[in-house]
Amino acid sequence: MEQLWRDLSQVVLADRSLDDVLGEVTDIAARTIPGAESTSITLVRGDKAFTAAHTGEMALAADELQYERGYGPCMDAGRAGVVLRIDDMRTEQRWRDYTARVLDVGVRSSLSMPLPYQGSAIGALNVYSTLPGAFASAESEKAATAVAEAIAVAVANADAHDRLVEHAHNMRMAMESRAVIEQAKGVLMAQRGLEADAAFEVLREASQRYNRKLRDIARGIVETTRRR
DSSP states (O other): OHHHHHHHHTOOOTTSOHHHHHHHHHHHHHHHSTTOSEEEEEEEETTEEEEEEEESHHHHHHHHHHHHHTOSHHHHHHHHTOOEEESOTTTOOTTHHHHHHHGGGTOOEEEEEEEEETTEEEEEEEEEESSTTTTOSHHHHHHHHHHHHHHHHHHHHHHHHHHHHHHHHHHHHHHHHHHHHHHHHHHHHHHHOOOHHHHHHHHHHHHHHHTOOHHHHHHHHHHHHHHO
């Protein structure tokens, strides 16, 4: 566990893409979780689940078998926020059609650990092995829990950054819209001798009549004036 904590503490989140960070974390999981041979991260967005990162093709193949069906241990763990462990695919009864096919890609046991995020789960860390009972020890679950928490932090950081970028974009658009609307009002006031409120009403009525955004109507007026 000491090596795991050391590796996770050295993961840099700033100025990196989420894909890059998650790729590094899955590599750490594959190296440090007892029993792990192949690892992946399933993220659930609405009704859609997808593999955001993986180490080893066995994990990706096992994940995609579940996505085809719309259920399975990685998806159920991610949606319900519960730990799901399969000690032997040959005797597992909960997902019979999945377990029968996942043996073909080499998986014999697995552990799916939910990703805790704002009181709910947003996906799962998935750990696979070709051996039965590979994750039966308490150490495996403890290590997977630590990795899952690190993943949740990375996703939260990326989401916060995306929200900040979107907010900045919306603010810039709002300022640009206000500026062009004020310019268009000035044009109408000068050309038609209107008061400011009346000029705005002209813009608003044109927006409704032509089913176009107010700023687009305003931009058209300003550009027409500039071309003269």
